[in-house]
Amino acid sequence: xxxxxxxxxxxNVELLAMKARGEKIVSLTAYDAxxxxxxxxxxxxxxxxxxxxxxxxxxxxxxxxxTVDEMAYHAKIVSRGLxxxxxxxxxxxxxxxxxxxxxxxAAILMQKGNAEMVKLExxxxxxxxxxxxxxxxxPVCGHLGLLPQSxxxxxxxxxxxxxxxxxxxxxxxxxxxxxxxxxxxxVECIPASLAKNISGSVNIPIIGIGAGVDCDGQVLVSYDMLxxxxxxxxxxxxxxxxxxxxxxxxxxxxxxxxxxxxxxxxEHTF
Ligand code: KIV
Numbered sequence: 021x022x023x024x025x026x027x028x029x030x031x032n033v034e035l036l037a038m039k040a041r042g043e044k045i046v047s048l049t050a051y052d053a054x055x056x057x058x059x060x061x062x063x064x065x066x067x068x069x070x071x072x073x074x075x076x077x078x079x080x081x082x083x084x085x086x087t088v089d090e091m092a093y094h095a096k097i098v099s100r101g102l103x104x105x106x107x108x109x110x111x112x113x114x115x116x117x118x119x120x121x122x123x124x125x126a127a128i129l130m131q132k133g134n135a136e137m138v139k140l141e142x143x144x145x146x147x148x149x150x151x152x153x154x155x156x157x158x159p160v161c162g163h164l165g166l167l168p169q170s171x172x173x174x175x176x177x178x179x180x181x182x183x184x185x186x187x188x189x190x191x192x193x194x195x196x197x198x199x200x201x202x203x204x205x206x207v208e209c210i211p212a213s214l215a216k217n218i219s220g221s222v223n224i225p226i227i228g229i230g231a232g233v234d235c236d237g238q239v240l241v242s243y244d245m246l247x248x249x250x251x252x253x254x255x256x257x258x259x260x261x262x263x264x265x266x267x268x269x270x271x272x273x274x275x276x277x278x279x280x281x282x283x284x285x286x287e288h289t290f
Pocket of ligand 1: 049068069070071072073110206208229239240241
């Protein structure tokens, strides 16, 4: 029997409630109205307009060149496809380097792009920006672990938090982000044991990508799970097109697998 997708609008408060009742949060990236519509109908809870669009849509080498105006444009067209899912929009590189600039750029993403939550990368170094947004009534999602906007400093896209000192720093950053008022945190490419520890240490939802099954939710770059990755698909992703006949079936299969905790499995985990 096919699963009936829920219809109640997802908000930041609902994400918290989902964590509290142990229901997994399903998230995917979208960059246009048609994909957003299919995801919304399939029961994706939070649609992320990721700055990954710089790589998967624009064909660039990293997310660094993406601008606020480009994010606002893609967010606006994604918002036209959504009825139920929460719309989270990435703040691009250097758009949140001080609290005043952060507020100005978040306002553009909300007013031009219809963002309902903004996401920014980093821990301690971005707390003043997070606090300012929360003060202004803007829901914030943090992003810890592998930070793609810092790829030049990290020396590549690699697993973070394997060393004890680094793991401690990431855990502490998560606690600080919660204290600063963040509504959720994405953790990318960290060991599953660390993600589990973080999830158990904060009350806000931890949404993992390459972070194991014990996160409160999962997010993937939609192009990777729909087999339209240029080059090699990351280890933590899965091609959901192999066992399905259409994009909407593949996305429904992903929703079911996250809700049932059958994705990610060990082969997708560090
Ligand atoms: O930009 C993006 O797609 C993201 C995901 C990797 C979470 O931030």
